Amino acid sequence: METPRTTFEGPRPIPFQAPQGDLAILSGTANPLLAQHVATALGVSLTPCRAHIFSEGNVFVRIKENVRGKDAYIIQGCHFPVNDNFMELLFWIDALRRASAQNITAVIPFFSYAQGDKKDEPRVSIRARVCADAIEAAGADRVLTMDLHSPQIQGFFRVPVDHLYGRQVLAQHVRRLQIPDLVVCSPDVGFAKGAAAYANLLGTPVVIGNKQRTDHSETVEVLEVIGDVKDRNVLLVDDLTITGRSLIAMAETLKKRGARDVYAAVTHAVLSKGASERIAQSQIKSMFVTDTIENSFDPLPPNVQVVTVAPLFAEAIRSIHERTSISMLFPDGRPICH
Structure with a gap:
């Protein structure tokens, strides 16, 4: 590990x-x-x-x-x-x-x-x-x-x-990057309040994704994006990611809707086997995670940055x-x- x-x-x-x-x-x-x-x-x-x-x-x-x-x-x-x-x-x-x-x-x-x-x-x-x-x-x-x-x-x-x-630390890190025309996006309605809290800290609008998962395999289908992301930089936010599939699917959908660059901020990066490679090849430009988890199944990809919550x-x-x-x-x- x-x-x-x-x-x-x-x-x-x-x-x-x-x-x-x-x-x-x-x-x-x-x-x-x-x-x-x-x-x-x-x-x-x-x-x-x-x-x-x-x-x-x-x-x-x-x-x-x-x-x-x-x-x-x-x-x-x-x-x-x-x-x-x-x-x-x-x-x-x-x-x-x-x-x-x-x-x-x-x-x-x-x-x-x-x-x-x-x-x-x-x-x-x-x-x-x-x-x-x-x-x-x-x-x-x-x-x-x-x-x-x-x-x-x-x-x-x-x-x-x-x-x-974790959003307190992650939002502070994102603020320092001064990403222009930023909008916060929740990958599903379940994290909508969390996305609103991020948006409150960053002073940005919020958009919500609507996804569907049929079983425990974590294969997801993005059904819709509620809100406008055209010509905007987007910050995907969530509390944890295991396979990365939800974030990756949402990032692809956001790009199809006209988003410029897609970023992600996730507190707990579980990243099971194969997740690092998927994220490295995805539409996610940079992903910010915390150090609540120290053991990774695979080496972290170059587009993942770890921010300490110590x-x-x-x-x-x-x-x-x-x-x-x-x-x-x-x-x-x-x-x-x-």
Whole structure:
């Protein structure tokens, strides 16, 4: 697996009031680079710890420093390999609880099972609820995550959930590019509110795509584009992409409707096998993603740029630790839900 390139060049440490000894930042194996960048942004060191996978797949975790009475934050995403990473997260939470950490926050940059949020077919599991119960049972006091596929999953937990939005970082990056005649486009009606939030941050109009998916293969058909894109540069936005097919199909449709250049901004770039090659050969001029996912099935294509969300996670951790409001991290002091 290749580690994605990022635009991270070392953030300025955030002014920090609480003693470093009261705080413990731990990294699992899923997001070691992001964890290091978060710790750097906070001006603290990662707590030494070790994870080992035995030959038969058994996961062993150990904290190598005293965390008794500390506020502990374990940074461990649930992306590929999803089940291994999720089980490791549970073991870290359990290890912290047994080591007498005072408060345990599960920092989950990407919660893959958030896609299983409802019983939309007969005899299926609501996987997100099962995972939420497991995280609580392991001993987590709080969850910090980013761009849940369905924000209502926060209600699956009985512990507090702090939900961050990658669009704040991605929109800031796009603003710096000063792309003229820009319009924001959602690839489907499901992300229409998210696209409106992007447009609000960028000060642009919004257009909406209407697509159809007939099964779990992720093969899509774009039926219509609601709005005018002729002679405009278009920014496609979404919370995640797995195969890239939806974005690619929408980009082709936008070009047929007279769009100039098509860009994309996606928080979670899962990019399964073959997705990188498809995106490289697509009509997408540049695609901006975050570093919530570090393991790629294939090397990232040259038209994909990675923007770090480490400073945003660091700010959230600082707010939690100092008992101040996280809502101040959002535009106008409040989150814009999608």
